[in-house]
Amino acid sequence: MKALKFPLKPIYPALLGCALLSSALLSSPVMAEKAYVSNEKDDTISIIDLETMEVINTLDVGERPRGIIFSQDRSKLYICASDSDTVQIMDLSDHSIIAELPSGEDPEQFALHPDDRRLYIANEDDALVTVVDTQTHEVLAQIDVGVEPEGMAVSPDGKWALSTSETTNMVHWIDTETNQLIDNTLVDQRPRHVEFNKSGTIVWASSEIGGTVSIIDVDSRQIQHKLNFKIKGIHPDKVQPVGVRLTDDGKYAFIALGPANHIAVVDAKTYEVIDYLLVGRRVWHMDFNGDQSKLLTTNGISGDVSVIDVNKLKVIKSVKVGRYPWGVRIKS
């Protein structure tokens, strides 16, 4: 007995270490990728494990959550709780709401400045953009924009904050140094989303009712190209572009076409539509996983998330979430 005891001693910790290591190795990709989906009519956030493609948690948040974004270090999630008139901050280590920011009324979409502090929030009911400091929770400025501001984006260099107003039909250019509105670009009816390319030279602005996406040159603030979409068997009026996402390699743009239930895949260099991918009903927004091999879409009416294989340009799965999923962000 005595003889046996001794040699076991050093083995235990080693085994334990191996077990820990292997579990860490096995679980690290599992831990790494999680999709957060805001469910507009359930007042919840669904968390999808990207490895198993299953909902692993559903969290109660404020009323009518729509736009969601991460802090730069991805330790926090900002949530536009539209009907609670607030932006909530969720600590992603334990999913607790640690603060509520004064967002102005009916916040829908927002964008975080590269400085990780200035949050630009579109207040749909008040024709305002509210700028909030995420550290001091102070309102730094409120800027008058057009009727029903919705889309928000900050340029990668942090110089511009853009807002789209759905009834005024403009992209508003806000200088982030002075918080002054500098210029407006008139686009087609009901612009809903703006997205900068990686280098910040071009902006993609979707017009839901106009059925187009305007590609705007940032230097001149003029439209240099306009995308139109045609899907066989779907009435042109139902092709209503909303969300836009671009791959970092500059190869593709993915455009969510709302009640047309398709994602348009666009060659981001030639602006040609390459393909239309059938997803769930009334598709709103999208996000890539870390290596951009997968794209997730929120499908409002069908209450699910479609998963697209970016390399094969194929829809590979759909995951049931809450009612009226709207925003999606993936943490890797």
Add this chain to the structure above:
Amino acid sequence: MVFLFRLSLLCISLGLAPLLQAAPLDIKVGFIAYHPDQGPVLSNLIPEAADRGFKGAELGLNDNNTTGRFLKQTYSLTSKLAEEPEQITQITQAWLNQGIRLIVADLPAEYLAKVAVQVKQHRAMLINSGSYNDQLRTTECLSNTLHTLPSRAMLTDALAQWSNSRRLKNWLIIKGSETNDLAYAAALHRSVKRFGINIVAEKTWDFDTDLRRTAQNELPLFTQTKEYDLVVVADERGDFGEYVMFNTWYPRPVAGTQGLTPVAWHRMVEQWGAAQLQSRFEKLSGRWMNNKDYAAWAAVRSIGEAVTQTRSNDAETLFNFITSDKFQLAGFKGRKLNFRQWSGQLRQPIPLIQPKSLVSQPPLEGFLHPVNELDTLGFDKPESNCTVMFASH
């Protein structure tokens, strides 16, 4: 020489373009309404808002001005309720004399026609936001005039489409005897033919007892006919129609002017961003947005869209743009709206509502049209004698 001349013209026009864009523009809009007395009714009605239409026009103006401030365009609105019908043309004449060339009107058809004559003489534009009259879209064509309120035919076609799709193909029609009730019944007859519905019986309500006491006794007997799938009521002012539901001989749903109702707008419309329009309206007026408000809002917003795109406040320029295929209005009904080039009618989906929910919003899938599904509602081009036209004398 010719080339040089053209080149210099080109240079001038290029040089001028930014200046023209930046030039401040004033856009003056007039909104006139006349609310005829509906006469006594049997049911204790919830009264219609006295400022119906007015608040819609006001919200449209606010929306236009929010956009206009980025383009140096300033909109102003003069609104007036005519107390007596004689005042109508006096008010509009005074406006035309003051230089107002864009008029939105919530008026019965006969008065609208009079204003249209004045408007034409002054190269002005008129938008009808108050009359459902079908003749204005088919035979009594008014020049310089557009319609943002749906016609009765659009409403009843929407109802018949839904009824057909739900296989409720046998109707009992009950109508009142007022002019508007007969017009609604006539529109029902047209829709019945278009969408393959049978009328099993049609009856006119002419009882004059107080239904609050006797509805349960009288209506079951009144509705005892050959069996039907749906009872369709034509009672625009709500005289007896409110008592039909749950009092029919056969337990069948009720639709038309009461029950399941086709409308231009209702508080229960909330999809497609409509929730935002509703909350803007409630903040402005403290009440729900109704049909007349929506039509007035759409009229003022259509003017605004045309001004934004043309950078002009000239009535003829705006009218021609609005009736062109370039025009589109985001009207919170799920698709872009534009105007028919024959009747000047705003194409629009028609919500079918019951007091606390939206039931359906035709045009429904499966009802096809060679050009535009929205033209399955109301008078299509071959059914109308009208052509949109802007005349200046």
